[in-house]
Amino acid sequence: MRNLVKFFSxxxxxxxPYVLFMAVFIVMPLVLIMLYAFQTKxxxxxxxxxxxxxxxxxxxxxxxxxxxxxxxxxxxxxxLGYPAAYILSRLKPSTASLVVMLFILPMWINVxxxxxxxxxxxxxxxxxxxxxxxxxxxxxxxxxxxxxPIYNVLQKMDHSLxxxxxxxxxxxxxxxGRVVFPLSMPGIVSGVMMxxxxxxxxxxxxxxxxxxxxxxxxxxxxxxxNNGMWHYGAALSLIMLVIIGITTLFTDSSEEGTNExxx
Amino acid sequence: xxxxxxxxxxxxxxTESKVLGNWTGFSTELYTSLFSGGVNNSLIDAIxxxxxxxxxxxxxxxxxxxxxxIGINDLRYxxxxxxxxxxxIPILNPDIIxxxxxxxxxxxxxxxxxxxxxxxxxxxxxxxYVVLSVMPRLTQMNPNIxxxxxxxxxxxxxxxRRxIIPEIRPGMISGFILAFTLSIDDFAVTIFTNGTDGLETLSxxxxxxxxxxxxxxxxxxxxxxxxxxVLVLLIVVNxxxxxxxxxAAEMEQQLSNKKLLRR
Numbered sequence: 001m002r003n004l005v006k007f008f009s010x011x012x013x014x015x016x017p018y019v020l021f022m023a024v025f026i027v028m029p030l031v032l033i034m035l036y037a038f039q040t041k042x043x044x045x046x047x048x049x050x051x052x053x054x055x056x057x058x059x060x061x062x063x064x065x066x067x068x069x070x071x072x073x074x075x076x077x078x079x080l081g082y083p084a085a086y087i088l089s090r091l092k093p094s095t096a097s098l099v100v101m102l103f104i105l106p107m108w109i110n111v112x113x114x115x116x117x118x119x120x121x122x123x124x125x126x127x128x129x130x131x132x133x134x135x136x137x138x139x140x141x142x143x144x145x146x147x148x149p150i151y152n153v154l155q156k157m158d159h160s161l162x163x164x165x166x167x168x169x170x171x172x173x174x175x176x177g178r179v180v181f182p183l184s185m186p187g188i189v190s191g192v193m194m195x196x197x198x199x200x201x202x203x204x205x206x207x208x209x210x211x212x213x214x215x216x217x218x219x220x221x222x223x224x225x226n227n228g229m230w231h232y233g234a235a236l237s238l239i240m241l242v243i244i245g246i247t248t249l250f251t252d253s254s255e256e257g258t259n260e261x262x263x
Numbered sequence: 264x265x266x267x268x269x270x271x272x273x274x275x276x277x278t279e280s281k282v283l284g285n286w287t288g289f290s291t292e293l294y295t296s297l298f299s300g301g302v303n304n305s306l307i308d309a310i311x312x313x314x315x316x317x318x319x320x321x322x323x324x325x326x327x328x329x330x331x332x333i334g335i336n337d338l339r340y341x342x343x344x345x346x347x348x349x350x351x352i353p354i355l356n357p358d359i360i361x362x363x364x365x366x367x368x369x370x371x372x373x374x375x376x377x378x379x380x381x382x383x384x385x386x387x388x389x390x391x392y393v394v395l396s397v398m399p400r401l402t403q404m405n406p407n408i409x410x411x412x413x414x415x416x417x418x419x420x421x422x423x424r425r426x427i428i429p430e431i432r433p434g435m436i437s438g439f440i441l442a443f444t445l446s447i448d449d450f451a452v453t454i455f456t457n458g459t460d461g462l463e464t465l466s467x468x469x470x471x472x473x474x475x476x477x478x479x480x481x482x483x484x485x486x487x488x489x490x491x492x493v494l495v496l497l498i499v500v501n502x503x504x505x506x507x508x509x510x511a512a513e514m515e516q517q518l519s520n521k522k523l524l525r526r
Contacts, residue, residue, distance in 0.1 A: 015334025025387040029364030117268030201357035
């Protein structure tokens with residue numbers, strides 16, 4: 001008992017409950033995804049689930065299609081978000097913080113309600129639901145995630161660098177291309193990641209925006225899990241995890257690259 | 264543009280029409296029916312469940328996360344890095360992966376899914392954000408103050424209560440608010456852990472409702488109320504006395520940062 005009291009009077013021991021909690025609720029579940037993915041229904045190690053994914057054109061096609069949609073969404077968000085962030089960073093701080101607040105406010109409304117509102121907007125304008133609606137809805141939902149990190153980087157940027165470039169005779173275009181844009185790279189990278197990762201994994205949004213006509217990878221995973229195909233569903237989740245892992249690694253290394261460039 | 268769908272919801276919350284986008288004259292019928300129990304019980308239950316789950320999950324996360332942060336802050340560098348890495352997993356993982364991994368955990372352990380599993384799942388993805396909100400307060404704190412308290416004869420417990428807790432309280436509060444809003448907003452994790460007994464939160468209710476074809480009209484009124492409440496809250500926070508406003512704005516910005524990090 002005395003030992004126990006002594007043990008918990010050391011502050012570092014206070015992390016123990018949460019470490020145990022994380023082991024059970026964060027690490028173990030991920031290990032389980034891997035275990036389930038490499039098993040068949042009757043247990044035993046096998047690669048059947050992955051073979052099935054490759055041999056079944058439907059799932060593999062959905063997978064490629066989802067990546068395509070996520071890429072398009074990310075590119076549109078970047079094209080819309082960068083200028084918006086740039087303009088925001090030029091505003092007076094008080095105005096800018098108001099505008100940022102206005103951008104974030106819609107995020108307090110449930111995603112599904114916002115998505116249904118988008119459906120209503122398309123109905124209202126008598127536009128057809130489908131691929132266009134899907135991309136619009138995704139861009140609408142994820143645009144703030146692109147604007148915010150870029151805005152943050154641009155705002156914190158040292159303006160004397162721009163003035164220095166101007167003094168040294170750079171044209172506005174050169175200033176942007178050689179100074180502002182490279183310096184905002186970390187913001188772009190985290191914005192791209194914050195848009196790409198959620199778009200690749202959405203399921204409900206896609207269902208509602210296309211009247212269930214277009215299936216994304218997330219929906220495929222959800223259907224398999226719901227229909228009791230846990231092992232196959234786990235294998236598909238593992239594939240998604242790998243893609244996300246690769247994206248994270250890629251962005252991490254490119255971020256290091258930009259930091260080195262700065263030095 | 265960002266606001267078009269939301270404005271539509273707000274406008275059409277003042278008409279009785281069953282279908283969103285069909286104006287049948289001004290009326291506050293939806294609001295009265297929302298408050299006088301004109302809607303079916305399952306919606307009321309879903310609202311109740313949402314708030315109970317959010318409250319319990321946010322409270323437990325705040326306690327667990329605060330204790331954990333105090334412990335982690337005192338860990339040696341290498342261990343601290345490992346713990347922080349695992350802590351970031353639920354933040355970086357897409358909700359669908361977190362949901363499925365926890366689903367597999369509960370299946371494997373043979374736990375019947377319902378209230379308990381949803382709350383455990385929400386604690387799992389909320390606590391990392393609490394840890395992240397409390398941590399900066401701890402690292403900024405002068406470690407000598409704690410040592411001084413001990414030298415002056417305080418027991419470790421007294422030093423904790425009188426010195427550390429007051430210092431990190433703002434972080435705890437913003438962590439709690441963040442956890443609460445994340446829990447209310449969650450859909451993907453809930454849908455995989457709510458079991459088959461028909462436990463619904465607002466999100467899963469809306470999803471089921473939308474799949475059946477139409478949104479319960481009263482939800483438009485509810486969304487509008489939530490939006491106005493948030494708007495008023497933000498305005499009040501912005502226009503309070505100078506020092507408080509500054510602190511609140513800081514907190515609000517922290518909140519928005521993290522809100523954006525999510526999903």
